Amino acid sequence: MKEMLIILFSAILVDNFVLSKFLGICPFLGVSKNLKTAMGMSMAVIFVMVLATAITWPVFYLLLAPYDLGYLQTVIFILVIAALVQLIETFLKKALPPLYQALGIYLPLITTNCAILGVAILNIDQAYGFGESMINSLGAGLGFMLALFLFSGVRSKVDHADVPRFFKGLPITLVSAALVSIAFFGFKGLIENLFS
């Protein structure tokens, strides 16, 4: 249990996908302008990350590993994740229209993002079991959500700040993203003592 909690919290805080692994920067910068889009995107990321892990872990250990085909994981994972999300989307459209509306355009957008593939591949690299993988993916998604929410707050402050003209727009956004990222490095030493 303690192991699981450590995996969950280190995925959220220490190994935050956006702020310390630098995966999924594109949606991070693209939709952090206001809380509403950030919410939609975060939900889609959590949803797809957990789903992707649930399908890629068995695919790797049942199909690829027995035949020594680990080198195919990138290609096969992309294929499987994309098809799975497409399937889920058709299902949601029919069965749960409100959820489909809430996830909206973000669901297909996030599917081929590096953060999704990243979590699938990292789970295999870390040799996590199925349960651990699921916890790790959930943590990664929650971490993305946390980063996005924090940063959309930072951005709304930056919008009202008196920024030098040549820093306006993306430059100041990247600078503030870097500062938030440095702040997250503070969690590094914290996690080991959190559950002892």
Added chain:
Amino acid sequence: MYLIAMSLNLQSILVPTAIGGGIALILGIILVVAARIFALPADEKLEEIRAALPGVNCGACGYSGCDAYAMALRDGEPNAAKCPVGGKETAMELAAILGLSPPSFIPQVAYVFCQGTTDHTSKRYDYQGITSCASAQGLFSGPNSCTFGCMGFGDCVAVCPYDAITISDGIAHINTERCKACGLCVAACPKELIQIIPRHYNAYTVSCRNKWPGAQTRKNCKVGCIGCSRCYKVCPSGAITMDGPLAVIDQNLCTHCNKCLEVCPTHAIQRGLFLGEGPDGKPMRSKKPDDPVSPTPAFGSPAGAN
């Protein structure tokens, strides 16, 4: 030995191919089956509306494209005559599909509010940059003596999907036969010289947009509006207003009485729309004084009811 090596190689190629292909095939079948099972009944009405629209996605209706307008119509948008590209036929068709009463539709056309041809204006400097109005505009508002006038580099020509705009004698002309009033050129002109006006073939327009005082206008263009306000005083229907030193004719109020044309000292006021080049190579205008005042009696309400 060689044969064994061959068979090993073959296996190391075939197995990954079979697994990869197998996964892809199974996923493909699942997706097709799922699409069948979870298929939504297609919205026939929406597709019918969408098919009636021209599909240029110009946005002239005020929606982001034909799909968006079709959706708005289905969801209760009452005006079926918002598409200037499709014109009267589309408006009628849409009204029939939606069961609305036939909408009033005023045909429109784009118009260039400038007559500053090369013989009417001069050049302040020799522009040798990129042949684009937007670029020339950035260099002291372009090379023309009149900085409000058409520069003729053809940014509007480039965006026109109907080949309706030609540049001749240094200014843009709009071929009213081809123009669908989609408004893309209006957005493209850095001088804001092009406007969408009702398609009256004997339209009266102050074909000028300069805001200089009269003396400065006279110096720089022979046919510019000098702001003498004679037309403003003579207009019986109040269709002419003075925007600073520039007369502006409200097309919806104009009764085509010809009085302003008679008093205009610089011929900045023009009658008739451009109809392409005539046999002498000069722009031909539809000067039909005996045109009906409202050219749209066959369909909908007369001018003014927008």
